[in-house]
Amino acid sequence: MGVVGPIGLVGGTNVFGTGLWALNFLLYASSLGITSVVLHMTDNSNLSAWLPIPMYEQQLTSIVVVNGKIVNSSQDHKDGMAVQLQLQPSTAGRTVYLSYLRNSGAESTENTTWNGISFEQNRDGTPLQVSDDEHTVQVDANSMANLCYETQKL
Structure with a gap:
């Protein structure tokens, strides 16, 4: 989720606030029924994508609250x-x-x-x-x- 493209900006896009912005966008997209979003990054990017991994062997119900x-x-x-x-x-x-x-x-x-x-x-x-x-x-x-x-x- 680049806020400064194409590879981001040190001290601008590699900060906690940008990660929250990306999380907020993904949660909003999900609330609209969007089932997939493509995250793009390069090998020299100041941005980081993450990979979801299964954390539990059972289905959990979650509620997300963002301050x-x-x-x-x-x-x-x-x-x-x-x-x-x-x-x-x-x-x-x-x-x-x-x-x-x-x-x-x-x-x-x-x-x-x-x-x-x-x-x-x-x-x-x-x-x-x-x-x-x-x-x-x-x-x-x-x-x-x-x-x-x-x-x-x-």
Whole structure:
């Protein structure tokens, strides 16, 4: 998803915000019923495509929530967000597991983690667990899940 073509721009397209922009575009395209999107890159690109891999042997239901508030790593105060989800009645009393894609700011080029895993710390793209925090929410008796995300300076 090039925002500066054809090969991107160091410090402009290889930043966390551009990755979120691409994710937002793909989620929006999916919501419109678009079933495939071609990602193009070159061998000398400042952009990175990713390859989906199967993570579980069972079908999972997922909900994606994107915090679209723009912040930079230099900001001391970063607004959090609260989301209330009305789920299916069968989910009442169950535990919802949350996964986070995190970075300190839109202009950041390093220290991105997915669910406490870094793919850059080892410098070879292999995963490294950098946080063991488990994030869960209990679904209440009315099948409501209340998600509160407090942004912190990383």
